[in-house]
Amino acid sequence: IKYVEHTYPDKLEHLSTCKSPHTMLGALAKSYYAGKINVDPKNIFVVSVMPCTAKKFEITRPEMQNDGVPNVDAVITTRELAAMIKEMGIDFAVLEDEEFDNPLGMSTGAADIFGLTGGVMEAALRTVYELITGRELPFEGLHVTPIVGLERVKEAAITIENAKDEYAYLNGVTVRVAVTSGLKGANELMKQIADGQSPYHFIEV
Incomplete structure (x- = not known):
């Protein structure tokens, strides 16, 4: 968004109005999920682990909040997470396997690949193609x-x-x-x- 704002401001109207996948999840956590577990959204702290440092700036944008509550409260990079794991002396090789939490139930295949490069495009293509053809x-x-x-x-x-x-x-x-x-x-x-x-x-x- 910042790139287009500074370099091609005349193209802003053509950008998708969708938030990025991690801020979508943050918004869901503080709305649907907050209601599901009966917790005030202000008492939920969302941290995203991302490969891109630009995500740190992204979450400060006014669009990335609802009713004054930020969708995501903090972003740490994968490099920062690795440093924290090392600092705490955690050895993944000796940890027991566990199932991931599943607070929102099963998702579609399109949802699974949504956060990957090309995932949004593929999810959109799947949806539009099925809407138009029924297949x-x-x-x-x-x-x-x-x-x-x-x-x-x-x-x-x-x-x-x-x-x-x-x-x-x-x-x-x-x-x-x-x-x-x-x-x-x-x-x-x-x-x-x-x-x-x-x-x-x-x-x-």
Whole structure:
């Protein structure tokens, strides 16, 4: 968000209004889950363990709170967590296996991959394809390939066939998406958009 705000402010209206996966979970923890366990959201402290230091700034944005309560209270990086584990002398090799907590029950496959690079795009494609055709997305027909000349960028395309009657006008349309991790790939994709050369309907960074 910060990158687009500073570099391509005229494109802000085209950004998804969805929060990032970890702040979505924080918002759920302090709303749905808080109600489920009958606890005041102000008494729930949410910590996210993330690979990116930018997440520390993200949680301070005013959009990342509801009714004055932050969705996520603190962010530590994976490197910081590793240092804390080492400092406490915890040896994972001798720890007994345990099941993860399951406070919200079982999730869908799309939800499982939502937080991964490309996960949001895949979840969106699955949902839209099934809505339009009434069938699950055929992954054997989803051609994911690296883009020559663009570092750390992958693209995928799926052609709509046999759509429901109300979406028949979409038959034959090929939906093209791109996924990248990091600002280097994002910059290349944004240049394409600014030059009017982007072939993509959906881009995930």
